Amino acid sequence: MAYYKFNRNDVYHNTLKTYPSTKFVIYNGSAFYNNAPNVAGEFADPIRLTDAGHVSLYELNVDRVSASTNRWIGPRSVSEDQEVIDNGLIYSFVVKNGSRIDFRTSTEASFNNSSYGDIITSSYPYVSSIAKEFYETSTARSGSSYVSHLLALKNTINHYRYISPEFQYSSSLRNLNSVEVGLVNIPTIFYGSQIKKGTINLRYYFTGTLIGQARDENQNGVLYSTYGADSGSVVGIALYNEGFLILTGTTALSPAGTDAYTSSLTPYVGFGDSPRWTYFGQSISGTITAPSSSFIMEMSGTSYNNTLTLFATAPKGQLNQSNNPTFTKYSTANFAQTGSKAYFENDQRLIKNVVSSAYADPTGSFEKTTYISKIGIFDDDRNLIGIAKVAMPVKKTAARDFTFKIKLDIC
């Protein structure tokens, strides 16, 4: 096998910057991601065991339901806590040992209470989705052992105050500790490295009619109302890198209608309130359904895909020999002989002539011919670290040279 070294101009690193679009439709307690519906399976409904507004990290347990099978996976044990139960679902587990590895979802107390050798389980699917938190003017932002997500963002919000005065947690414009705030949390799996500036588009529908639209049209993270009763005013801010929308617009968008945006239970107030931007996405906040309201949130993420491009050249006059057994004529066998002091091979072996002609046999005039079917990529120590295969073998003669472009996506 011949080795060639990649030259400086044979290797390129590129970064492909993409902007995948993301769309959420929020209605009646559910969010729908990129127009995907809930699909019922043969056994499970929905089949992914999570609704259409969630991404499932591994998408395991498709169309499976948990059920008692009275079976165990692996050997049974004298202790029930050390048996892997077959409940019909795929789930992960670790065995408690000295490394003290545990799942984040289990508590430290339960871990400490378990014995060494016990099975500690987690469950699939691992899901992620957008979330909405609503802060009334009277909602405490912190307590003796509690800090709200909004207050936790204080430093982050203030960090961007060089962009706009709107990015101040507390200023003469408003104090987020004492005004009504809607906080929309967008996990990073939906947008990648950051939300693309200028692509946020929020639409607020009431009984199916568009009553408000907000965009970050200045591409600086400040959300302006572009349609509806509050058009032209600032209704919130967006944290592009962190994936948060902080909505502060409290002007009634449709004074004629009201919806159940907050729970009727005390201490909540506002049951049957007029729609406003702080209520955007409210129907995924807790048990709120807000049946007359629906919301669409669109944006583009930013994703960086690194690619490695390699140019592998097969020069003229080279790579015309193969170690494939079929490269030689079958009739001229190896005739290898070994002795106490020597090893002999037949030095008269003939290369099979595969040059085609108009006749079945004999073939055309002999010409060194090989077929390149794959290219091996080796590291400095000649460890094979990758193989590139061509769709169909490429005929290589002494007079031909080829350059193969090999692209490796690095995720």
Add this chain to the structure above:
Amino acid sequence: MATSFKTFDPGKDSVVTRNLLHEAIPVTGTIISGTYGSPSPSTNVKNYSHGMFQSVYDYPYLSSSANHIFDITMGFSATSHLSASAPAGQAPTQRAKKINIYNEMAQVLAGFDENSAVRRFDEDGDLTGGTKIDEAYFINFTRLLAKDEIKKGSFSLTLGVSDGPAHSSYSASFTQTLTITDKSGSTGYKVNSPAGEYGILFATGSATGRRNAVDATGTQTVDRGYAKVGLIYYQAGIAVISSSVFGSLLSSSVSMSYTDATSGWTAHDSSSVNGTYFSSSISGNCDDLRHRIQNISFNNTTELNSTVYFCRADNTDFNYSSNPTYLSSSKMVVKNNSQDVPISYVTSVGMYSADNELLAVAKLSEPLKKDPTTEFTVRVRLDY
């Protein structure tokens, strides 16, 4: 940007660890036999034009939600009696492909002998002779399920081995069952395969019925014991099941036909396993096996390799900060008078290369108060 650095002592301040994460993988026979699509073809079972194996998914494979579970195929060796002669009245089907598949699997999993000939699968794994597995089913689990390896001692496959009039329906195939396990896998696995470690698969019969394992002399015993019926390659994620589970292992061979009145699936093969191995296509044999699998389960293993760095902040270290907010009018803002000890709050730990290039940052869940009266060892774990 840090202004003071402490150098790791490789022998004292870092340690490499390995932890094992497992997953329980149950696969019920209803998925394997083709829950989706009635009558056949099942939409979660993909057949290819080359006809050399089937792919089984957990959901119709045209759906983006479908996960590939395993590939299934079969073959026999060139030394098998099926390679030499035809049973009376039967014509061979795909014989060359069946031999090629066996050879391909054998050379990858069993390797070559001293004469460069492909080793046949050895029933007890000692490669010194004894009984060979010349006719076998191959179940190749996907990396999605097998991960780094199948956990030794956890594999279980239950096959329906009923026969006779009761076999007129799919569910009746499971009146009598064989359960195949790698019961000695955790301690008795073999290491003489080029594909990694492997264990012996043993079969044991159901509590009642005529389909019982037999002893070494071929005598059906009351104490049914265990019979060797295949091999499980843990790292490769491949199970090799001898066709004897439907034939010579039993007191009489199973008819491989199946008829499911509910689904409309009609009889496919109606002869013994030897007959179907010889005269049915590979996909037909795979269909036969799939409709006799009641349950497959195993645990997989993922190795989590980590390096733990012990970042030690002695009492005199890191009590000062270069943060702009640390000083106000050239005075430390956390000190009320000049005699107070300096105080800082540690929020993150930077890991630097030998050239002082920042490689990684470890964040603390909450700032740690540091002053000359305290010392910390921050344990930073890097998983890869």
